[in-house]
Amino acid sequence: MASLINCPHCGVRPREEFTIRGDAGPVRPAPDADFGAWDAYVHLRDNVRGPMAEHWQHSGGCRRWLVVERDTFTHEVFAVVDAADYTRVPVAKPARARKAANPAGRRGGA
C-alpha cells in the first residue's frame, strides 16, 4: 500500500514516487583499474538481509538520486541522503560493514 521515504529535498513522500536501482555500496573503479575490480563493480552483489544502502531516485519528485539506508528485512529506514553527498563522503557507507549484524528479526517476511 505504501511506505514513506523522507527525501532530503522534498520531505516525506510515498514509495510510489521513487525508483530503486540497487546497492549503493560498489564504487565505480578508475578507468585503468584491473579487470577484477570492474567485474566486481558491474556484477557482484550481496543479497543483504538487514541494513543496506541503496540508490533510489525520487523520480516522481525532485528527480535527485538518493542513498536510502534501510533494513531489507523490516523496511525500517535509517537515513536518506543525496547521492552526490554520499559519493563525496565515503565514510558514510555502512552497508557492507554492518551487513553481518543480525537484525532484531522481529518481523517476518509477509
Add this chain to the structure above:
Amino acid sequence: MSFSRFSDGGLIDRSQRIGFSFDGRRFEGFAGDTLASALLANGQVLMGRSFKYHRPRGLLSGGASEPNALVTLGAGGLREPNLRASMVTLREGLSAESQNRWPSLGFDLGAVNSALSPFIGAGFYYKTFMWPAALWERLYEPVIRRAAGLGRASHAPDPQDYEKRWAHCDLLVIGSGPAGLTAALSAARAGARVILCDENARFGGRLIRDQVEIGDLDGPGFAAEVADELAANANVRLLAGTTVFGSYDSGVFGALERRDGASSGPAQRIWRIVARRAVLASGAEERPLVFGGNDRPGIMMASTMRGLIHAEAVRPGNHVGVFTTGASGHETARDLLARGLEVTLVDSRRDIPDAERAASRSARVLEDHMVADALGGKAVSAMEVIDRASGRRERINIDALATSGGWNPVVGLACQRGDKPDWDTNRGMFVPPAASDGLMAAGSAAGILDLEGCLDSGARAGAEAAAALGFKPKKTSIPTVREACGGSTGFATLWHVSEARGKAFVDFQNDVTVSDLGLAVREGYGHVELAKRYTTTGMATDQGKLSNVNAIGILAENRGLSPDRVGTTTFRPFYTPVSIGALAGEHRGAHYRPVRRSPLHGWAEKHGAVFIEAGAWMRASHFPRDGESSWKPACDRECVAVRAGVGISDASTLGKIDVTGKDAAQFLDLIYTGKISSLSVGKARYGLMLREDGLLMDDGTVSRFAEDHFVITTTTAAAGEVMAHMEFCAQALWPELDVRLVSVTDQWAQITVAGPQSRAVLVRIVDEDLSEEAMPFLAARPVRLHSGLAARLFRISFSGELAFELAVPARHGEAVADAILEAGRPYGITPYGLEALNVLRIEKGFITHAEIDGRTTPGDLGLGKMVSAKKPDFIGRVMLAREGLQRDDREQLVGLRPVRPDQTVLAGAHLLKPDTAPTMANDQGHITSACWSPNLGSHIALAMLRRGRARHGERLIAHDPLRGFESEVEVCAPVFWPAEEAQTVNTEMLTVEHPAVRPAPPAPHDLLDGLFTGQTGQATLVMGSETLVALVTGPAAKDRAVRRVAKAGDGICRPVQPGQVLVVGRSGESAEALVTRLAMPRGLSLCDLSDARVRLMLAGPEAAEILAVFCALDLASGSFKPGASAPVLLGHIPAQLTCVGAQTYEIMVFSTYGQDLAESLSRALRLAG
C-alpha cells in the same frame, strides 16, 4: 414461534418503512435496520447455504465476522457477491439474493453433500482428485466450483465510480466503541488531528447494542454525545462505514469507505491514512461454542442476540436457550427476560459468580451443563443438554439459541506487519503484542472487557498518543458506569463439547469440523499453518475471524500443548475483502495509465490518423485514405510517397534532453561511446550509449548549439530510462561536473519532412539558406520561419532520404505542420505514420530497440567504428572489451530477403541451416524486424545471425513454428534501399518556386474544453494565464542564488531540485525581457519551458481535499502555505504543485500529460460535488 419484531423499543424508526426483496420475495423493514435484522424480523431465519455441505445457515455473529449470512446484491455491472447481510444497511428497493444454493435456498440439491461427508472431509481435494490430471480442468474443477462456492462475480463492466484519497492525522482511532470514542475524544481535546473510523454506519460499537448506563445517559446517548463533540471539532475527521483493512510501513493505514446509497460521489473510496500514532480499538469477537449442530439457523452469538433486541427490536421467538461459559450469556438472559421471553440458560461452569446469577435469576439455569447437540432443520427447534456430572441428556425445545464461549480480541491490525499476538493464560485469550510502531491497542481489543475499563483505557491511549506528539492532554473524566453482571466479564475456556453427536463446526464458512482438525493432527498436519491448508480453516472470505482461535485450541488439545505453543497463522491485509474496483480507483479504461499526447496529436487526428499505443504515448500509426481498409495499403502508399516525393511525420515523442553547464561536453564524452567534445557548434552527430556492462542502451543524436549547450535525442521507448541513467551519472557518479539536464521533450513539436522534395517544401517555411553548403547533412541550428517564429532545424534522417527535422515550440506545432502541408501540396506531400516509419528504416537497415535488445554490442550491429578507442573513460568501455563481447562468432546484424519475394517473413522467427533439425544447438540466430517493402516489391528482414557479416549470400531457413511459417531466405547486407541521399544539388529546386507559407498564430488550446470544472463554493478548475515558464539552472552548490533569481519572476520560488528552480514570468513578458529583469549571475542559465508545461489553477474550500485524491502531500497541516511549492506525483503524473494563495493551488504539469490530468481533475471535481 420463529423470529419476529417487538412492537416497541429499539433504535429503528417505525415511521419509515423500507421495501426490499430477498430471493425475489418482497419484505418490509424499517429505517435503522440492516438486511439481516430486517430478514429476522420477518421470520426469515434461513439466509444461506454452507460452502461444502450446503447446510442451511442463518445469522451467526453479525458484523464484519459474519460467516453465514452472505448475500449478493444488485444485478449486471452492479452485482456484488459475498456481502455480509449484517453489514448491509437496509435501503428502499434493495434486492438481495442468497448464495450457494440450487435450485432454491429452501430446497437445495447440494445438501446431498452432507450425506457424502465421510468422503469429503479434510484434505479431500488432495486425496480424491489426484488422478488422472487431465480430468481436473474438464471435470473436477467445474463440478467442485459449482457445488462448493460462494457468490459469483459479474462479468459486466462496473458503471460505478471509485476513488482513492490520502488523509493525514496525528492519531488514527480504529473502531468507535467505548474505547475508540474516549481515545478520539481525549486526543482531539488536546488539539491533535484525529481520524476516527468505524466499519458500521453508526458510531458507538457495543454502546449501541448493549443495555448500559454511563452517567445519566444510555449507550446510544453517550455515543451520540461524544460523536457530536468530535464532529464539531475541525481537527477531527469522522469516517463511518469505513473499515481499516491494512496496517503498512511508516504508519500508513488502508481503509475502505463504503458509500452505499450515497446520492453523489464515488460508490467506494479507499483512504490511505498517514497516521503519526494509532489506537486499535477494534473490539473483540465473541467466541462461538463448538457442539453438535452448532450451525443451525437461529443459533447466534449471545452479544449478537442482545444487539438485535436493543437496536433493531428483533424478537427471537418465545423460548430462548442460552449456552455460555461466562458472563455474556447471563447478560443476554437478563435482556431476554426483561422483554418477557422464557429463557433456559446452560452454563458449563459450576461456580457462577453471584453478579452473573443475579442477572439471570428469573431464568431456568442449568449449571455445570453443556449443550451437546442442537436439533432442527432449517431453524433450530431443540437443544440436547448434558449434565457434566452425570452425563444425563435432556432435550429442551427452543426457538433460538444464544451462545458464548468467551471473547477473542480483534488483534489483526496489530499483527499485520509481522508481530504475533500473545496468549494470556489467565484470561484465556490471544491479546495484541506490546505497542509498537506507534500502534497501541485499547479496550476489548486489548483484552479489557468491562465497559468502565474500556472507556478508561481508550481515554488513556488517546492521551498518551497525544502527549507523545507534544500535545498537552487533560484528564478525561469517565462518568459512573452501570452494566450487566456488575462488570463481571470472565469466562471459562471450552474448546469443544466432546459429547456432541452431530457435526460440530469450527469454521462455518469453510465447513470445517472438530473431526477434520483431529484428522489433520493424526495425518501429521497438526502444525497450525499446515492444518490451516489441510482443512482450509480460516481460508474463506472471513479469514477465520470466528474460527481461528477455536481451531488453535482444538489443535492444542489434540497435540497436548497450550495454545501459545501452537501459535497463530500469519495476519495479513486485507482485514475484510476489498473489491478490485476500489483498489483500481480511477485507473481503469482510458485512464488505466496516463496517456501522453504529442503536441501534434490534434493535427494527426485532424488528418485522419489511426492511433496506436506506444508506451505512454498515443502515436499516429497511419493516415488511411478512402478505400484503404487496413493499415497495409496506407502504409505502402506512405512509404512510396516519401521515397518518390516528400512526406511529413511527427517525431515529437523522441526523448529530448537539454544538456548545459560548463562541463556538458566532458559529461557527454563519458555517456556516449563516441567523442562528443569535438563536435562543432551547429552540427549534430549520431551517438550510442552503453550500459556499464558494455551492451547497448540506446541510440540517438547529439546536437551542439553552443560550447556548453547540447540537445540530445533518445528513442521514444527508452527516453525515461536514458534520462534516469544520465541523472545517475551526473548526480551519483560525477557530481563534481557542472552539468544540468532538463527534459525538453514536451517543449518542442518536432516535425520530420523527408523525401527528395523536402528541401523544396521547407524553403517555403524556413527563412534560411537550406542549400547543401549552408545546411549540409548533420547540420543543426536555430532558424527563423518566414513568420518570424524561432525554431530549430536538424538535417538528420531516419529514412535514408534527404530529410529535415523542424522543431517549433509545442503550441505552434499544429499550425506549422499545417503550413508545411500547404507548402508541400504542389509536391504531393503525404503524412506518414509509425508503420511507414518502420518500413523506411528497415529498408535502410537503421536499428531500433528491436535490435538494441539488451544483448547486442555496437560491433554486433556493425557500428563498431562509433566506439572511441582513444577516450580514457566512458560508461561501458571496460566491459565492452571483454573477450566474449568481441569474438567474431557472435550474432551480427544482417539483412534477409526471402528467396521468393512474396513469401512472408516475420520477426521472432529463428534461422536454421537447410536440412537441420530445429534445435537450440542448430540455432543460427533470429529475425529482429521484418516488413513488406513496397519500394522493393519484396518482404525484407533484419536479423541477428551468428558470424552474419561473413555469410552474405548464404541461404537459410526462417523457422517460425509458433505461427506456422517456414521460408527460405538469403543473407545480405543490412541495407536494402541502396540509393544514397541525393548529393547533387538541384539548384532549380532552391529557387523559391512557390511563395513563402507563414503558419497561422496558434489557436489557444483549452484543455478544459467540454470538461466539468467544478462548482463555486467547493472548488473550481481553470487554465492558468499564459506566461513564460522557464527553469533557472545552476550548479547544485549555487542553489540559493538559483532560488533567489527564480523567485524574482512572480514572487514565488518553485524549487524542483538543488540548482533547478522554475520561474514564472509576469503576464505578457517575453523571455528576453524576463532574462534582463532577472539579471542572472554568471554560471546560471535559463531553459524556456513555456510550451513544456501547462498551468491549471484549482481553487476553493475543497481544493485541498481534491488534491488529496492525487498526491500524498499533507496540504491541510499548515505546512503548505501560500508560497509553498514542490515537485510531486499527481496520480501517476509528475507535476509541480504550488500554493499561490489561500485555498488556491497552481498545478504545473508536463504539457503532453495535460489533457490526461485535466480529465482526471475534472472527474475528481465531479465526485466531490
